[in-house]
Structure formats: structure tokens, C-alpha cells
Amino acid sequence: MKIQLINGVSQGTMGIISRKIGEKKLVERILQNEFAAVGLCQGDVISILEASDIAEKTSDVVVTEISGVCPQHIICLAILGDITSVETSLAAIESRLMSK
Known part of the structure; x- marks a missing residue:
């Protein structure tokens, strides 16, 4: 699995992300600059589902494909x-999935 953190995400990057997701309410939040950071995880379906679950259980974040x-x-x-x-x-996520 590849993992990347982007702090202080640019509006252009958030625009790209907003065009790649299907949740209209979340797109509105993204375009209103509600989020200061984005973590990106790339991997197989099982790993991504587990990463999503870990992320939401660990802290106050929003996850989307x-x-x-x-x-x-x-x-x-x-x-x-x-x-x-x-x-x-x-x-x-790194602690749980990268050690497997």
C-alpha cells in the first residue's frame, strides 16, 4: 500500500479530488475549503476497506474513495x-497494515 500526506492542500488539488468522488455533499464541503489536509492511500480493495475503517475509528476524519x-x-x-x-x-494505518 502507498500512503501520502498532503498538508495545507491547494484548491487545485482539492478540485481534482472533488471531481473524482461521487458524494455531492462531500464535494460541497471540499469546495468550501473545510479540510486542511488529505491523506491518500492506494492499494487493493481489501486493504483500502481496512484502511478506511481504521481511519474513521482512529480520529475525526472523513473518508471517501x-x-x-x-x-x-x-x-x-x-x-x-x-x-x-x-x-x-x-x-x-501504517502501524496496522504495513506490519502485516
């Missing part, structure tokens, strides 16, 4: 929130 086209069944997860919450979620 970023849609793309990949024949290898690799998907991407966006973890949105304030910087500390996203960092905490990513650390928990």
Missing part, C-alpha cells in the same frame, strides 16, 4: 480532515 480506472483492482482512498487528525489516521 477516489474513482479512477485501474484494471489491476487498485483503488485510492482520501482521508480528509484537520492536519492532526489525518496524521493520526495515517499513522494508525
Whole structure:
């Protein structure tokens, strides 16, 4: 699994993310600059589902799938929130999934 943290996310990057998700209410929140950080996780479906569960249970974040086209069944997860919450979620994901 690949994991990346972006602090102080630019409006352009958030625009790209908003066009790649299907949840209209979440898109509105993204475009209103509600989130200061985004954590990105890319991996197979099972790992991404587990990462999503870990992130939401660890801190006050919003998770969503970023849609793309990949024949290898690799998907991407966006973890949105304030910087500390996203960092905490990513650390928990790395601790649990990268040690397997």
C-alpha cells in the first residue's frame, strides 16, 4: 500500500479530488475549503476497506474513495480532515497494515 500526506492542500488539488468522488455533499464541503489536509492511500480493495475503517475509528476524519480506472483492482482512498487528525489516521494505518 502507498500512503501520502498532503498538508495545507491547494484548491487545485482539492478540485481534482472533488471531481473524482461521487458524494455531492462531500464535494460541497471540499469546495468550501473545510479540510486542511488529505491523506491518500492506494492499494487493493481489501486493504483500502481496512484502511478506511481504521481511519474513521482512529480520529475525526472523513473518508471517501477516489474513482479512477485501474484494471489491476487498485483503488485510492482520501482521508480528509484537520492536519492532526489525518496524521493520526495515517499513522494508525501504517502501524496496522504495513506490519502485516
